[in-house]
Amino acid sequence: MPPRRLLLTPGPTPVPPEVLRAQAEPLFHHRTAEYQKLFEEVSRGLQRIFKTRSPVYTFTASGTGAMEASLVNFHSAGDEILVVDAGKFGERFWRIAKAHALKAQILKVPYGKAVSPAEIEEAVSKNPNLKSVCLQLCETSTGVVFDLKEIGRRLRGKNCLLIVDAISGLAADRFEMDAWGIDLAISGSQKGLMLPPGLAFLAVGERARQQMTGAMLPRFYFDLALYEKALKDWDTPFTPAISLVVGLKEALRRIEKEGLEKILKRSETLAEYTRGEVRKMGLELFAERPSNGVTAMKVPAEIDGEKILYEIREKEGITLAGGQGEMKGEIIRIAHMGFIQKEDIDCGLRALETALQKKGTQQR
Amino acid sequence: MPPRRLLLTPGPTPVPPEVLRAQAEPLFHHRTAEYQKLFEEVSRGLQRIFKTRSPVYTFTASGTGAMEASLVNFHSAGDEILVVDAGKFGERFWRIAKAHALKAQILKVPYGKAVSPAEIEEAVSKNPNLKSVCLQLCETSTGVVFDLKEIGRRLRGKNCLLIVDAISGLAADRFEMDAWGIDLAISGSQKGLMLPPGLAFLAVGERARQQMTGAMLPRFYFDLALYEKALKDWDTPFTPAISLVVGLKEALRRIEKEGLEKILKRSETLAEYTRGEVRKMGLELFAERPSNGVTAMKVPAEIDGEKILYEIREKEGITLAGGQGEMKGEIIRIAHMGFIQKEDIDCGLRALETALQKKGTQQR
Numbered sequence: 138m139p140p141r142r143l144l145l146t147p148g149p150t151p152v153p154p155e156v157l158r159a160q161a162e163p164l165f166h167h168r169t170a171e172y173q174k175l176f177e178e179v180s181r182g183l184q185r186i187f188k189t190r191s192p193v194y195t196f197t198a199s200g201t202g203a204m205e206a207s208l209v210n211f212h213s214a215g216d217e218i219l220v221v222d223a224g225k226f227g228e229r230f231w232r233i234a235k236a237h238a239l240k241a242q243i244l245k246v247p248y249g250k251a252v253s254p255a256e257i258e259e260a261v262s263k264n265p266n267l268k269s270v271c272l273q274l275c276e277t278s279t280g281v282v283f284d285l286k287e288i289g290r291r292l293r294g295k296n297c298l299l300i301v302d303a304i305s306g307l308a309a310d311r312f313e314m315d316a317w318g319i320d321l322a323i324s325g326s327q328k329g330l331m332l333p334p335g336l337a338f339l340a341v342g343e344r345a346r347q348q349m350t351g352a353m354l355p356r357f358y359f360d361l362a363l364y365e366k367a368l369k370d371w372d373t374p375f376t377p378a379i380s381l382v383v384g385l386k387e388a389l390r391r392i393e394k395e396g397l398e399k400i401l402k403r404s405e406t407l408a409e410y411t412r413g414e415v416r417k418m419g420l421e422l423f424a425e426r427p428s429n430g431v432t433a434m435k436v437p438a439e440i441d442g443e444k445i446l447y448e449i450r451e452k453e454g455i456t457l458a459g460g461q462g463e464m465k466g467e468i469i470r471i472a473h474m475g476f477i478q479k480e481d482i483d484c485g486l487r488a489l490e491t492a493l494q495k496k497g498t499q500q501r
Numbered sequence: 502m503p504p505r506r507l508l509l510t511p512g513p514t515p516v517p518p519e520v521l522r523a524q525a526e527p528l529f530h531h532r533t534a535e536y537q538k539l540f541e542e543v544s545r546g547l548q549r550i551f552k553t554r555s556p557v558y559t560f561t562a563s564g565t566g567a568m569e570a571s572l573v574n575f576h577s578a579g580d581e582i583l584v585v586d587a588g589k590f591g592e593r594f595w596r597i598a599k600a601h602a603l604k605a606q607i608l609k610v611p612y613g614k615a616v617s618p619a620e621i622e623e624a625v626s627k628n629p630n631l632k633s634v635c636l637q638l639c640e641t642s643t644g645v646v647f648d649l650k651e652i653g654r655r656l657r658g659k660n661c662l663l664i665v666d667a668i669s670g671l672a673a674d675r676f677e678m679d680a681w682g683i684d685l686a687i688s689g690s691q692k693g694l695m696l697p698p699g700l701a702f703l704a705v706g707e708r709a710r711q712q713m714t715g716a717m718l719p720r721f722y723f724d725l726a727l728y729e730k731a732l733k734d735w736d737t738p739f740t741p742a743i744s745l746v747v748g749l750k751e752a753l754r755r756i757e758k759e760g761l762e763k764i765l766k767r768s769e770t771l772a773e774y775t776r777g778e779v780r781k782m783g784l785e786l787f788a789e790r791p792s793n794g795v796t797a798m799k800v801p802a803e804i805d806g807e808k809i810l811y812e813i814r815e816k817e818g819i820t821l822a823g824g825q826g827e828m829k830g831e832i833i834r835i836a837h838m839g840f841i842q843k844e845d846i847d848c849g850l851r852a853l854e855t856a857l858q859k860k861g862t863q864q865r
Contacts, residue, residue, distance in 0.1 A: 142527050142528075142529055144527075144528060144529070144530060146530050148740065149528050149530060149531070149740070149743060151527065151528065152527065152528055157524075157525040157526070157527070158525060160521075160524055160525060160744065161521040161522060161524060161525035162521070163506050163508075163515065163516065163521070164506075164508060164513050164515065164516055164697055165506055165508070165820070166508060166510055166513060166820045167513070167698075169814065169820070197561065197562055197563050197566075197698070197699050198561055198562055198566070198722065199561050199722075199739035199740045199741070199742075200739075200740065201721075201722055201738075201739040202561075202562070202722045202739075205721050205722045214719075232721070233721045236719050236720060236721040236724065237719045237721070238719060325740070327740060333528055333742065333743055333744035333745075334531075334561070334740040334741060334742055334743055335561050335699050335741075335742030335743075335744070335745060354719070355578075355600050355601045355602060355718070355719065356600060357565070357569050357596065357597045357600040357601070358562065358563075358565055358566045358569045358723070359722070360600065375563035375564075375565040375566075376512065376513070376563045376564065376689070376691060376698040377563070377698065378563075378697065378698055378699030378742065378745070379513060379697055379698055379699075380524065380697035380699070380744075380745075381697075381699060381742070381744075450533065456529070456530045456533070
């Protein structure tokens with residue numbers, strides 16, 4: 138067991154000490170005024186992070202649960218939707234759609250590339266039956282951030298919901314739900330929000346809300362009507378993950394104390410620094426339009442990317458991320474979101490450099 | 502804010518200090534050998550608690566998520582099922598069934614009463630189309646434990662799944678999944694397992710497993726096929742609530758150290774003691790067949806049950822549970838499962854006695 142544990146993965150990310158401590162406090166009951174006060178505070182705090190005046194619902198679930206909620210509450214079987222597939226999480230959207238008998242038209246984008254806003258606009262203009270467009274803010278598996286502002290602008294006035302998985306992007310890449318015309322926005326606890334995994338969020342704009350009653354897909358645990366009713370009393374329909382919600386309060390307080398703008402600026406600076414260092418190491422960046430939350434780099438052809446990461450984790454206690462799905466072994470990813478500091482990034486990059494140099498020497 | 506916080510509710514229950522501490526440890530990544538080892542340990546530990554050789558799947562969700570999983574993975578729209586409704590959680594089963602267009606035949610049992618095993622056998626014999634029987638081990642809302650051993654015996658050889666919500670009963674009331682012929686068993690983290698809420702469990706027997714592929718209800722987040730594939734590598738398909746799983750390891754170690762048999766015996770003794778004390782206070786017990794996990798008592802007609810509980814919580818920092826749904830204000834419930842000790846029960850009962858006496862004096 139290595140003496141330290143440094144997480145530089147795009148989820149889970151390191152959790153600040155006061156958040157860890159808050160989660161170790163004895164539990165209290167969730168059907169109390171004390172919990173309602175807490176849940177009001179975090180629900181309002183989340184609205185400020187999503188930059189929306191619409192309600193944000195909290196599920197006890199992984200982020201994928203909120204992705205499913207964003208489809209099942211607003212669609213009926215056979216509905217046509219457009220899914221941007223530029224990586225593992227785009228793919229997840231159409232897998233969920235398929236499981237629920239939605240007709241998903243897939244806009245395939247090569248891994249590492251950003252989707253063209255014009256292409257989305259064209260696809261939507263061509264097919265007036267499209268009920269929604271689903272895509273990521275940051276496609277975590279490739280480190281690409283999409284131009285949601287421009288995509289939102291082009292879809293304005295179209296009769297089609299814009300559904301954004303901002304799980305890894307939120308509080309790292311700029312995101313403005315209301316200003317950009319986004320109808321549904323999804324996030325999770327274990328990324329920019331600096332919490333352990335276990336909470337998923339769904340912000341529901343007014344236009345989307347109006348489509349809920351007509352949506353016939355079966356649902357229960359993720360049925361927003363139940364959450365909507367409960368949120369009127371700052372409550373949830375089912376027992377919430379209380380300790381994580383307590384932690385969320387501390388994490389949101391930290392974010393508000395630093396200020397979201399400063400955090401976004403810090404992520405940007407850290408991302409630029411990371412990309413510069415990666416280039417200096419002679420590695421090629423993978424993402425055409427790189428996220429400020431995570432940097433992906435190509436693994437040199439002669440190197441086994443998975444093996445390198447394994448060695449760094451075992452020897453140094455530092456966890457970097459590899460590629461997912463068809464990118465396995467092809468790329469290495471390092472996160473710079475949430476509680477991750479420049480010093481952490483330096484540790485990760487130096488460990489990577491050393492490991493790559495050793496491999497180079499061994500192979501010569 | 503009262504100086505202490507004593508939870509005597511049938512979920513969440515108090516969490517032992519070493520479990521709280523474990524959850525405050527810095528996170529590690531879940532796609533690692535370290536996590537696989539942890540997840541193997543807890544998954545095998547859960548099998549011993551459920552008393553089954555079949556796999557137990559862990560969801561990041563409230564217990565209700567696992568209830569939904571127990572229906573959507575084994576049924577198709579229009580399937581007929583029998584639901585025992587003897588309280589709020591029986592009712593939840595048929596609400597989930599209704600949301601998924603199952604034809605639920607309801608066996609209504611008056612609140613506070615236990616379902617008759619003979620009635621279940623009769624209903625199943627009369628309707629050969631029934632695909633499953635759904636009921637609780639302990640109906641938490643009334644404090645009644647059902648005779649699952651006898652129900653299992655009477656359904657043996659019938660072509661019908663026996664689905665048991667053991668959320669509040671597990672590790673408090675005796676439960677033997679394999680020996681009693683139970684096909685699917687559900688539980689949650691925040692009851693006898695002494696964890697915060699956020700994890701739900703589903704143990705899947707072989708006969709149930711064989712029906713998965715033919716079950717056509719749409720599902721994704723709760724699709725067991727994905728969990729089954731992942732569990733082969735002691736993994737989950739979606740990012741798990743890592744800190745809760747770390748806590749679960751500690752909780753299971755505590756349970757194994759004391760021994761499940763001893764814990765069941767201790768719950769039984771504590772339940773008998775509690776019922777005796779309640780009777781001494783001149784209160785009437787509510788449950789016909791009382792659970793060893795929670796004791797329900799009737800609130801005297803002249804007393805406002807909800808107000809009493811509010812006062813005890815505000816003044817003493819002790820949380821007792823009231824009635825749920827149509828039982829609101831009618832009953833008071835006190836839990837004696839998991840980490841709850843005799844001293845805690847005494848504190849709760851004395852606080853209740855004092856509050857009831859004051860009310861009596863005021864009204865005279």
